[in-house]
Amino acid sequence: MLSFYDLFRKCFLRKNAIIKRAICKIEANSVFFQSLSDGELLALLRLAVSESFAQGEIVFKEKSRGDEMYIILSGTVRISKYIGAKKEEVLAKLGSGACFGEMGVIDQSPRSASATID
16 A cells, blocks of 8 residues: 555656645645645645656556656646547546546556547
């Protein structure tokens, strides 16, 4: 079983300069983090690392190992599944403040969908 610390240390986020802005966005847009106090959220964000992606870049593929979760600071992410060989079904489009990928981290199961930068 993962500890609280281990569960969230794979999140990404830029360093201290944008933590305050990120907390506001996360609190406003992510039900996943709303039960945390500001101190708990700040502690989690200090453990996070920043990662940037280009438009069209795949963040993770369906059925890949789920060992990281993400918080969107800007831009949008398309969550989708492929039906057959070539038909993509878009399940959701997520924007600033949303988190995704948490289920794979929580239950250590393969990804149920793909995530691509829109």
